Amino acid sequence: MIGGGQLARMAHQAGIPLGVRFKLLADTPQDSAAQVVSDVVLGDYRDLDTLRRFAAGCDVITFDHEHVPTEHLRALEADGIAVRPGPEALVNAQDKGVMRAKLDSIGVPCPRHRIVADPADVTAFANELKAGRGEALSAEGGGGRRAGGYPVVLKTVRGGYDGKGVWVVDDEQEAQAPFLAGVPVLAEEKVDFVRELAANVVRSPSGQAVAYPVVESVQENGVCAEVTAPAPDLDPALSDEAQQLALRIAGDLGIVGHLAVELFQTRDGRILVNELAMRPHNSGHWTQDGAATSQFENHLRAVLDLPLGDPRPRAKWTVMVNVLGGEYPDMYHAFLHCMARDPGLRIHMYGKDVKPGRKVGHVNVFGDDLDDVRERARHAAAYLRGTITE
Numbered sequence: 071m072i073g074g075g076q077l078a079r080m081a082h083q084a085g086i087p088l089g090v091r092f093k094l095l096a097d098t099p100q101d102s103a104a105q106v107v108s109d110v111v112l113g114d115y116r117d118l119d120t121l122r123r124f125a126a127g128c129d130v131i132t133f134d135h136e137h138v139p140t141e142h143l144r145a146l147e148a149d150g151i152a153v154r155p156g157p158e159a160l161v162n163a164q165d166k167g168v169m170r171a172k173l174d175s176i177g178v179p180c181p182r183h184r185i186v187a188d189p190a191d192v193t194a195f196a197n198e199l200k201a202g203r204g205e206a207l208s209a210e211g212g213g214g215r216r217a218g219g220y221p222v223v224l225k226t227v228r229g230g231y232d233g234k235g236v237w238v239v240d241d242e243q244e245a246q247a248p249f250l251a252g253v254p255v256l257a258e259e260k261v262d263f264v265r266e267l268a269a270n271v272v273r274s275p276s277g278q279a280v281a282y283p284v285v286e287s288v289q290e291n292g293v294c295a296e297v298t299a300p301a302p303d304l305d306p307a308l309s310d311e312a313q314q315l316a317l318r319i320a321g322d323l324g325i326v327g328h329l330a331v332e333l334f335q336t337r338d339g340r341i342l343v344n345e346l347a348m349r350p351h352n353s354g355h356w357t358q359d360g361a362a363t364s365q366f367e368n369h370l371r372a373v374l375d376l377p378l379g380d381p382r383p384r385a386k387w388t389v390m391v392n393v394l395g396g397e398y399p400d401m402y403h404a405f406l407h408c409m410a411r412d413p414g415l416r417i418h419m420y421g422k423d424v425k426p427g428r429k430v431g432h433v434n435v436f437g438d439d440l441d442d443v444r445e446r447a448r449h450a451a452a453y454l455r456g457t458i459t460e
Contacts, residue, residue, distance in 0.1 A: 072115050072124075073134035074101030076420040076429070077350045077366075080358070081134065082107050084366035090374070095124045102420045103134070118142045125151045132327060132373045133349055136163045137229070154275070154326040154373040155348045162323055163348045166256050167227040173343060176322045178315065180343050181334070183258040185227075192245040195257045196220045223258040224248040236292060261342060263334035267301055268353035269316035272328050272368040272378055279320060280368065280381045281313040282361060287332070287353050293429070294352040296448070297390040299360055299383060302440065304335075312341055319346070328369040330354060352392070352429075357381070359416040359434040360388025385436035391447040393417075393431035395424040396455040401431075408433075408450045415450050 071078045074096030082092045082103060095111050096104040104110045113120040115138050122145075125131055130152040143157035162169040170183050182199060186192050196219030226235040226248060238260060239245045248255045266287045273279040283300035301309070316331040330351030332344040354365035363371075363379025371378050398404070401424060408415055419431040431454070435447040452458045 071095070071103070071132055071134060072121075072138055074098075074103040074110075075134050076102045076422070077134035078103035079106055079420060080355075080418070081350060081366045081370060084364055085370050088367065088370060088376075090370055093124070093128055095120075100423075102422055105421045116142075118145055121146060122149065125149075130154055130373050132369070133160075136160060136348065140164060156324065156326065159323045159325045160348055163346050165227050166225055166345075167254055169346055170256065172323065173319070176319075178319060178343055179340065181223075181258045181261050183256060186224075186255050186257040188249060189242045189245040192222055192224065192239065192255075192257055193242045196222050199259050219259075221260045223260050225256045225258065226251050227254045227256050229253070234292070261334045261336060261344075263336050263342075265301075265335050266344070267304070267312060267333040267335050267341065268297070268351070269312040269331045269333060270328065270351065270354045270357075270365060271313070271316045271320050271331075272365070272372050272381070273317075273320040273325055274372040274378060275326050275375045277321075278378050279317055280378045281317055282354065282357060282365070282381045283383055284309045284312045285353055285356065291427075293392070293394070293427070295392055295394075297353050297356055298440070298444070299356045299388045299390075308335070308339070308341060315341070315343070319343075327372045328354065328365050352432075355418070355432050356388040356390040356434055356436075358418065360384055360390075360436045383436075386438045387440045387443050388434060388436040389440075389444045389447040391433050391451040392429055393419070393433060393451050393454045395422075395426050395428040395430050396457060397426065398456040399424045401454050404454045404456065408453055412446055412450065415446065417450065417454075 072095045074094055079102045092107050093109045094103055094107040111124050121142055125146055132154050140157050140161045143153050147153050162172050167185050173180050186195055199219030221238050221240045224237045229235055237248050267284055268287050269284050270282040285297050285299040286301035287294055288296040320329045325348055328350050330347040330353055334342045334344055350365045350369050357364040360383055362382050368379050416434040422430045424430055433447045433450045435443045437443045
């Protein structure tokens with residue numbers, strides 16, 4: 071596995087009962103997964119020679135992030151190494167411009183979008199959005215620097231995650247910042263949505279695929295804060311549509327492994343694809359304790375072309391709340407308190423140094439009463455962070 075973060079750590083844990091032997095390419099010995107995997111290689115995933123040496127003797131290569139250069143993955147495949155998901159699939163998670171073009175070509179509903187050249191082009195795009203809604207174009211002040219289609223979402227096509235590389239801009243002046251990175255910028259309409267959903271599916275090389283229940287995710291400052299499985303009060307027809315859409319994307323893109331399709335549920339009853347992730351995903355962490363087979367185990371089964379496990383939930387509700395770092399660097403005593411107070415909690419810590427706002431763990435709680443499950447998960451995460459003390 072390339073990447074030593076918490077996703078690799080939890081995948082390694084899931085692989086132990088399967089007898090999977092892990093080899094890890096990590097940045098430092100302190101990386102989350104490097105602390106628990108016995109066979110660790112330290113090196114730069116951006117260096118092809120390092121990747122080739124690492125891949126020697128491996129049956130299959132997979133990832134806990136999407137950042138390995140696409141051309142390097144093509145080179146590994148040319149060397150006869152099994153890369154899953156492969157570069158032609160993974161590029162759709164690496165490059166948002168490529169993803170949007172591909173999803174358009176296969177008829178997947180997305181927010182309106184296009185690549186923009188400069189801040190003035192962002193204003194032109196905003197005008198196009200307004201015109202597309204059948205409204206008269208207008209410009210306000212500053213010699214036409216504002217357009218009625220603002221606000222607009224701008225994203226650098228590569229490198230962004232957890233809210234990084236994403237801007238919501240209200241005028242042409244604010245639109246300047248994304249272009250400073252020197253990479254292409256994707257402009258998208260700001261969707262009027264009710265909530266965010268995620269459809270998680272897993273697909274093997276032989277074409278077997280499974281779908282987990284569609285979940286509701288709550289974002290705070292661009293970071294996933296909470297996930298409820300299944301999404302409360304979601305119309306069964308819309309849930310089925312989301313699952314079938316995710317399965318179709320996995321098949322049409324030739325994805326092997328876990329795919330998370332992040333969705334907007336719009337106020338007029340549609341779903342639109344926001345992002346794709348081709349690896350275990352925060353919106354699937356609930357499956358560790360709330361599903362018969364976790365996303366991590368099924369990802370490993372898929373990339374090794376083993377029969378996939380049952381994705382059905384174990385309880386009526388499961389809530390996952392992320393533990394973000396606060397002002398208290400030592401969570402040990404808070405951890406003991408939470409375990410003693412509520413033995414039904416499932417707390418997963420990543421072995422990371424605590425920094426304000428950093429994901430350092432998550433809490434899963436499952437049961438039949440959604441209000442109870444949600445309150446317990448939120449209370450534990452808040453106590454671990456130090457925002458509450460009782």
